[in-house]
Amino acid sequence: MARYILNRLVISLITAWVLVTIVFFLVRLLPGDPFLSEKVTPEIKQNMIKYYGFDKPLHIQYIRYISNLLKGDLGYSLRYKNRTVNEVIKQAFPYSADLGIRAVIFATIVGITLGIIAALNRNKPLDYLSMFIAIVGISVPGFVIGPLLQYIFAIKLKLLPVAQWKGFAYTIMPTFALSLGSIALIARLMRASMLDVVNQDYIKTAKSKGLSPTQIVWKHQIRNAILPVITVLGPVTATLLTGTFVIEQIFAIPGLGKFYILGIQNLDYSMVLGMTVFYGLFLIAANFIVDIIYGIIDPRIRIGGK
Amino acid sequence: MEKLLEVKDLEVSFKTYAGEIKAVRGVSFDINKGEIVAIVGESGCGKSVTAQSIMRLIPMPPGIIKKGSIIFEGRDITKLSEREMEHIRGSEMSMVFQDPMTSLNPTMKVGAQIAESLIKHQKMHSKEAWKKAIEMLKMVGIPNAEKRANQYPHEFSGGMRQRAMIAIALACNPKLLIADEPTTALDVTIQAQILDLMRDLQKKLNTAIIIITHNLGVVANLAERVLVMYAGKIIERGNLDDIFYNPRHPYTWGLLMSVPTPDLDKSKKLASIEGTPPDLFAPPVGCPFAPRCEYAMKICYEKYPEEFTVSDGHSVACWLMHPLAPKVKPPVGKGVTLS
Amino acid sequence: MMQNSIGELSQELFTHVGKSISEMEAIARPSITYWQDAWRRLKQNKAAMLGLIIIILYTFMAIVGPYMTPYDYRTTNPSEINQPPSARHWFGTDSLGRDLWARTWMGARVSLMIGVVAALLNAIIGVLVGGIAGYFGGKVDMIIMRFVDIMYAIPYMIIVILMMVVLGQGIMPLILALVVGGWLGMARLVRGQILQLKEQEFVLAAKVLGASHARIIWRHLIPNTMGVILVNLTMSVPGAIFSEAFLSFIGLGVVPPHSSWGQLAAYGAQVFRVYPYQLFIPAFFISTTMLSLNLLGDGLRDALDPRLRT
Numbered sequence: 028m029a030r031y032i033l034n035r036l037v038i039s040l041i042t043a044w045v046l047v048t049i050v051f052f053l054v055r056l057l058p059g060d061p062f063l064s065e066k067v068t069p070e071i072k073q074n075m076i077k078y079y080g081f082d083k084p085l086h087i088q089y090i091r092y093i094s095n096l097l098k099g100d101l102g103y104s105l106r107y108k109n110r111t112v113n114e115v116i117k118q119a120f121p122y123s124a125d126l127g128i129r130a131v132i133f134a135t136i137v138g139i140t141l142g143i144i145a146a147l148n149r150n151k152p153l154d155y156l157s158m159f160i161a162i163v164g165i166s167v168p169g170f171v172i173g174p175l176l177q178y179i180f181a182i183k184l185k186l187l188p189v190a191q192w193k194g195f196a197y198t199i200m201p202t203f204a205l206s207l208g209s210i211a212l213i214a215r216l217m218r219a220s221m222l223d224v225v226n227q228d229y230i231k232t233a234k235s236k237g238l239s240p241t242q243i244v245w246k247h248q249i250r251n252a253i254l255p256v257i258t259v260l261g262p263v264t265a266t267l268l269t270g271t272f273v274i275e276q277i278f279a280i281p282g283l284g285k286f287y288i289l290g291i292q293n294l295d296y297s298m299v300l301g302m303t304v305f306y307g308l309f310l311i312a313a314n315f316i317v318d319i320i321y322g323i324i325d326p327r328i329r330i331g332g333k
Numbered sequence: 334m335e336k337l338l339e340v341k342d343l344e345v346s347f348k349t350y351a352g353e354i355k356a357v358r359g360v361s362f363d364i365n366k367g368e369i370v371a372i373v374g375e376s377g378c379g380k381s382v383t384a385q386s387i388m389r390l391i392p393m394p395p396g397i398i399k400k401g402s403i404i405f406e407g408r409d410i411t412k413l414s415e416r417e418m419e420h421i422r423g424s425e426m427s428m429v430f431q432d433p434m435t436s437l438n439p440t441m442k443v444g445a446q447i448a449e450s451l452i453k454h455q456k457m458h459s460k461e462a463w464k465k466a467i468e469m470l471k472m473v474g475i476p477n478a479e480k481r482a483n484q485y486p487h488e489f490s491g492g493m494r495q496r497a498m499i500a501i502a503l504a505c506n507p508k509l510l511i512a513d514e515p516t517t518a519l520d521v522t523i524q525a526q527i528l529d530l531m532r533d534l535q536k537k538l539n540t541a542i543i544i545i546t547h548n549l550g551v552v553a554n555l556a557e558r559v560l561v562m563y564a565g566k567i568i569e570r571g572n573l574d575d576i577f578y579n580p581r582h583p584y585t586w587g588l589l590m591s592v593p594t595p596d597l598d599k600s601k602k603l604a605s606i607e608g609t610p611p612d613l614f615a616p617p618v619g620c621p622f623a624p625r626c627e628y629a630m631k632i633c634y635e636k637y638p639e640e641f642t643v644s645d646g647h648s649v650a651c652w653l654m655h656p657l658a659p660k661v662k663p664p665v666g667k668g669v670t671l672s
Numbered sequence: 673m674m675q676n677s678i679g680e681l682s683q684e685l686f687t688h689v690g691k692s693i694s695e696m697e698a699i700a701r702p703s704i705t706y707w708q709d710a711w712r713r714l715k716q717n718k719a720a721m722l723g724l725i726i727i728i729l730y731t732f733m734a735i736v737g738p739y740m741t742p743y744d745y746r747t748t749n750p751s752e753i754n755q756p757p758s759a760r761h762w763f764g765t766d767s768l769g770r771d772l773w774a775r776t777w778m779g780a781r782v783s784l785m786i787g788v789v790a791a792l793l794n795a796i797i798g799v800l801v802g803g804i805a806g807y808f809g810g811k812v813d814m815i816i817m818r819f820v821d822i823m824y825a826i827p828y829m830i831i832v833i834l835m836m837v838v839l840g841q842g843i844m845p846l847i848l849a850l851v852v853g854g855w856l857g858m859a860r861l862v863r864g865q866i867l868q869l870k871e872q873e874f875v876l877a878a879k880v881l882g883a884s885h886a887r888i889i890w891r892h893l894i895p896n897t898m899g900v901i902l903v904n905l906t907m908s909v910p911g912a913i914f915s916e917a918f919l920s921f922i923g924l925g926v927v928p929p930h931s932s933w934g935q936l937a938a939y940g941a942q943v944f945r946v947y948p949y950q951l952f953i954p955a956f957f958i959s960t961t962m963l964s965l966n967l968l969g970d971g972l973r974d975a976l977d978p979r980l981r982t
Contacts, residue, residue, distance in 0.1 A: 042825040049826075053838045162970070166963035168914055170921050170937060171955035174944050182945065228436040235388055235430075236450040236501065237423030239416075246449070250440050265827035272922050277941060291837075291923045299837055307830045314825065326440055326485040607691070624692045632685035634692075657686045 028329050031322050039315040046307045050300060051092050054079070074103040075297065101301035106293050112301030115286050122192055123271050123282035129202045130267045131260070134209035139256065141210065142217020143249060149222065157214060164211030169270050173204040173277040190279040201278045205270050209263045216259060220252040227251070257321050261314035268306060337508055337541050338364040338387065343401035345382050348394060354613045356382040358565035359401070364509065367539040369532075371556035373546060373588065377610055379565040380545045384511045387543070388428050389418050406508070424454035426509035427502040432518045433494035437486035444470070444482025447501050454505045469500040474530060492523035499530065506538060513545045528554050549592050553577065558646070561585050564610050564621035566637075571647030580665060581641075581649040583626045589665045620652065628653060628661055710899070713975040720971020723964035730961060734784055737777025745774035746929040754947050763953050766939060776953060779931040782843060783958070786932070787913035790850040794912075795905045797851065798858025805859070806866030807889065817863065824856045832915060836924040846925055850912050861904055865897045899976035906969035910962040917958050933958045 076082055078100075080091045095102070101112035145157035180200060181189040188197050224230065225248060233247045272284035279285075283302065290298040322328040345357040357379040364370055372380045385391050387403055389410060403410040405426065410418070427450075430436040438446060447469050448462035457465065463482065470478035473496040486494055495515060502510055512531065516524035532555055535542055544555055552559055552573070559576040561569040561584065569582040580586055587606040608625040611617055620626070623633035632652050641654035653661055714720055738745060741762065749769030757764045763772035805816040823831075831853035839845035869875055875892050883891075917934025919925035921941070926932040933954045940951030 038822075038825065042822050045822050046826050046830075050834065053834055162966050163959075163963060166910065166966050167955075167959040168917055168962075170918070170941060171951075171959055174941055174951050175955070178944070178948060228430055228432060229438040231390060232428075232430065232436045232446075232498070232501070233438070233449075234390060235422055235428040237419045237421070237453055238449065239419055242453070247438050247441070251438065254440070262827075265829070269827070269829040269918075273918065276922070288922050296837060300834075303830055303834055303837075307826060310827045310830070311825065327487045330485065330488065627691055629689050629691060630686045631689050632681065634689065635685070652686070655681070655686065657681060657683050659686065659688060 028322060031328055032319060035315055035318045035322075039311050043308055043311050046311070047093065047096060047304060048089075050304055050307075051089055054296075054300060055085075068108065070108045071103070071105060074108065075105070078102050078297075096304070101305055102297050104290075105295045105297040110298075112298060112305070115298070116283060116302070116305055119281060119283040119286050122280055123268070123275065123284060126192075126198070126201055126205065126271055126274070126280060126282060127264070127267055129198060130206040130209070130270075131264055133202055134206035134213060134263065134267070135260065137206070138210040138213025139217050139253065141214035142256075143221060143252075145214065145218040146221030146225070146252075147244065154218075158218070161211040161214045161218075164207045165215070167207070168273075169204050169208065170273045170277060172207055173200070173274055176200045176204055177277070190277075192278070192280045192282075197278075201274050201280060204277075205267060205274045208270070209267055212263065212266075213256060213259070217252065217256050220255050221248060224248050224252045254321070254325055257317065257324065260320075261310075261317040264313045264317075265310045268310065335366045336363050337366045337406065339402075339404040340383070340387070341402045341404070343383065343386060343403065344399040345379075345386050345391065345396065346399050347396050352614045355616055356565055356613060357386065358616060360562070360565070360567055361401075362560055362567065362570065364541050364543060366508065367535070367541050368558065369535060369542045369544065369556050370558045370560065371544045371546060371552040372560045372562055373549065373552055374562035375547060375610060377613075378562045380562050381513055383562070384428070384513050384543060384545050387509075388422060388426060388511060389413075390428070420454070423450040423507070424505040425507055426511065427505070427507045429495070429498050429502050429510065429512045429515045431514040433491055433498050434518065436498060437489075437494055439486055442483055442485060443489065443497050447482075447497070447504050450501065450504050465504065466500070469504050470497065472534070473497070473500045473503075474526075475500075491519055492526060495519060495523075495527050496530065499527075499534070503534060503538065503540065507540060509541045509543065510535075511543045511545070514547070515544070516551060517546070517548070524551075525554075531555065549588060561588070564616060565613060566621070566650065568622065568651070569649040571643070575644070575647040579643070579647070580663065581643055581647075581654060582622075582651045583628050583653070584622045585649075586663055586665050587625075620650075630658065706899075710972075710975040714971050717971040717974065719967045720975075723967035723971070726960060726964040727968065730780060730957070730964075731784060734777055734780035737780065738774045741771060741773050743771030743774050745770065745778040745931060747771075754943070754950075756947070757949060764947075764949055766950060767943065772936070772950070772953065775931045775936060776933075776957065779933045779936050779954065780957065782926055782930060782932040783913055783916055783934065784961070786843065786847055786850070786916045787909045790847050790854060790912040790915075791905055791908040793847070793851045794854040794908060795858055795901060797855035799862050799901060801855065802859035802862030802864075803866055803889070803893070806863035807870065807885075807893065809867075809870075813863070816859075820856050820859050823853070824860065826853075828853045829915070829918075832919065833924060836919060841924060841927045843926060843930065846916060846919065849919075850915055854908070854912070858901070858904055858908070861900060862897060865900055866893055869893055869896055903969060903973040903976060906965060906972055910965040910969075913958070913962060913965075933961075 078095060079102075080088045083091070099113070101116070103112070104110040104115075141157045141161065145154045145161075148154045148157075177189050177200065180187045187200055191197055192201075229251075230243060230247060233243045238246070271282060272287050274280070275282040275284035276288055287299065287302050289295075290302065340363075341361050343357055343360045344355070347354040347356060360379070360383055362370075372383065374380050382391065382396075386398060387405070387410065391398070398411050401411070405421070410421070413421070437443070444463055444466045447466035448457075448459065451457045451462040451465050452459060455462075467478045467482050470481055475481050475493060475496055481489070481493075486497070489497060499515075515531070516527050519527060528551060531542065531544075534540070542555075544551065546552060556573055558572050559570065560567050561576065561582065563584050569576065569580065569585050571579075576585060577589070580589060584606070591605050606625055611621045611624070617623070617634070619632070619634040619636055620629075620638055623629040626633065630652055632655075636652075638650045638652045638654075640648045640650045642648045643654070652658055743761070747770065749765070751769065752761070752765050753767055753769040755761050755765040755769075757772075761771050761773065763776055765771055766775070801816060801820070805813040805820075832849045835849035835852050836845060839849060869892070875888060878888050878892055913933075916925055916932060917937060920932050920934030921938040923938070926935050928935070936954035937951060937958060940947075940954060944951035
């Protein structure tokens with residue numbers, strides 16, 4: 028297990044380093060150097076030079092950039108002279124994290140349940156229904172489902188508030204709109220995994236012991252079927268986080284996604300890059316945590332160090 | 334001797350997109366209490382399907398028991414409900430599968446996998462069942478049983494896993510154990526250990542064993558009686574000596590000749606049976622072995638042979654036994670000319 | 673039970689005939705090729721066929737749709753802004769008075785083209801890289817796969833957004849951005865397949881018989897991985913269409929006067945409380961296209977996987 032964790036940690040660190048390095052060189056490729064264009068005010072230019080060290084040779088710039096990141100400094104805005112990426116994250120990320128965590132939990136629970144129901148009723152109406160919901164969920168993007176929900180439940184039926192983030196009722200539609208795609212993905216995976224496990228020899232062994240179908244499902248099938256599903260929680264978190272860009276925009280939630288789109292619209296490249304690095308590092312960390320959880324749950328990794 | 338199991342005229346089929354596979358085509362045999370019977374044949378001859386039908390482990394659909402009965406201790410298993418069957422599986426009869434690497438649940442402690450059937454059938458509390466599980470592990474010859482019970486299957490070697498499988502199967506002291514190719518996936522040295530273990534346990538517990546195998550070495554080691562299956566039918570049956578020293582079916586001869594022996598006559602080359610078994614989508618009307626049989630006669634292609642009795646308990650389904658058939662000297666066995 | 677039938681059987685029946693192996697070896701099942709079989713099963717899958725029909729229909733409309741109305745997709749008309757669907761403007765007009773029927777089908781061209789081109793490029797690069805790594809193995813494999821694995825660990829959308837920020841907006845940059853991060857999955861998949869196949873007897877046999885690399889790759893490896901590649905390709909088209917829509921929605925994708933479904937949806941979302949049709953029309957086409965492609969992909973996967981035969 029220790030070797031497994033170390034292995035995952037090294038991979039995560041290398042990945043983070045590669046990401047940061049790519050960002051560094053991409054910035055140097057930006058067309059027409061928007062960081063130093065005439066439109067930028069002198070004070071902001073000062074900020075840029077201070078952070079990126081444009082006046083220094085390339086390797087010094089690189090070292091400065093990395094050490095800035097190691098200090099946790101993600102850079103400055105290109106549009107507002109007194110705004111840093113860190114401040115924006117501090118202010119807005121709690122909203123995004125709240126929405127994101129709700130969506131991850133909701134998607135995991137509903138997705139796994141739907142997958143189990145479908146697999147246990149294979150080729151019966153309930154299976155077809157679950158899988159139809161799932162394929163629709165995969166096919167309908169969040170920016171379609173969000174407004175559709177608003178239109179039906181807020182504008183027409185007036186059951187839920189249209190937008191903003193001020194209490195539980197406000198969280199229902201954004202959480203659902205954000206997690207629908209991931210629910211669908213997890214449900215399909217869980218179903219496939221359940222059907223794969225059903226054909227394993229150890230299920231036959233369990234049956235030959237005289238266990239009832241319910242006992243086999245609960246004690247043998249689900250536990251083994253969930254394992255591969257856990258591995259996608261990393262990518263699912265990534266999907267959900269990028270999904271927040273759109274959902275926060277639609278539901279007027281003051282999260283990081285809203286600032287991200289604002290940055291893009293204002294051509295605030297420095298802000299966008301800073302936030303992208305933050306997202307990237309956050310997701311690499313999330314993947315690492317998912318790997319560790321997987322290692323704890325699967326005894327083949329926990330005791331064996333595969 | 335008291336009969337434990339009576340299979341009568343069993344027919345099992347599988348429905349597929351291309352039609353019906355007739356896997357077992359009218360098989361009858363008895364198993365007495367505490368005896369070891371081997372079912373021998375090539376892969377696809379229906380031996381595993383027969384065994385799984387007895388346990389009612391055939392997936393249905395696509396599988397279907399078309400005809401016949403399986404009487405176990407006076408009850409017809411083919412007519413029992415799934416509920417009633419659960420009470421029999423694991424407690425009255427149980428099964429050991431071919432591949433010990435895949436037949437244990439990888440995410441469950443070995444001890445718990447043994448304890449499971451004890452909790453289910455003998456209504457033991459978990460602590461009691463755990464103790465019994467450790468006892469079972471000791472009985473199947475696993476050292477450090479207390480520690481081993483707490484481990485997961487991937488921490489066991491192949492041979493140890495098969496021992497654990499046997500412990501699971503025997504936990505509730507069943508009357509019948511079906512072992513489906515229990516040694517095929519193991520190293521040769523381990524194979525012998527597992528066979529020894531099964532023989533010892535059979536003596537100790539007086540469990541009847543049906544051993545399914547394509548390996549005549551395993552048969553010679555363990556079985557008292559032998560059923561030879563081909564293309565879904567039993568083509569020869571007898572006790573161990575009948576089959577090894579006085580075989581009567583050309584297919585049995587072929588099987589015996591394809592076993593390498595240390596004292597093998599150097600001038601004779603190790604034989605194989607040419608060709609492949611027939612397609613069970615459309616089994617032939619005559620003897621299914623005829624196309625591969627160098628002694629085949631006209632009638633073999635036209636009519637399935639009736640079962641001829643050779644001696645008490647030894648019978649064979651082959652037209653060569655018919656009085657009108659030409660005399661043939663068998664290439665194996667003690668060389669008794671057929672009458 | 674013995675000797676009950678002596679009288680009925682004639683001596684003639686007991687003449688020696690012997691083996692007849694060649695006759696027995698005849699194949700009893702009707703033989704159909706892998707692709708015929710797959711096509712037969714795909715045709716039976718109603719959902720997949722419906723998906724295929726919708727895709728063909730949308731493709732056809734993307735070609736002819738813009739010419740079915742006299743209005744140009746770029747022409748603004750201040751006197752006819754935000755018109756609901758009518759006999760003149762079948763899908764209505766937008767806030768600049770542009771005809772949405774024309775814009776929708778011009779958008780279909782862009783969205784479908786981006787989806788197909790990006791998916792195809794991803795597949796080609798992925799198959800080449802994965803194939804080379806898997807076939808040659810050893811150091812080549814190790815170096816390539818280390819690189820692929822690390823790139824793969826960076827979230828796809830992060831790579832795409834970074835590329836878009838650097839490359840600027842437009843259709844070509846979008847395709848390029850989608851390809852930079854998109855081929856990794858296919859490369860991993862193909863490598864895995866090739867590694868498995870390489871170990872199988874028929875490939876070893878071909879090698880022993882002295883077949884060239886080209887022949888082994890062309891005759892043995894490609895036909896046997898084609899199914900997996902095709903399914904993955906079908907599944908990655910909706911992925912690319914979604915990415916285009918997503919990027920256009922957050923303002924990083926296709927810019928006016930060009931139109932794409934994602935961009936139409938983004939504009940629609942801003943005004944949908946007043947003019948819901950401006951969102952729901954492009955949303956409907958994005959969703960049904962993705963649904964159709966997903967259904968087709970599922971159908972293909974089931975049709976090409978012989979293990980699912982029953």
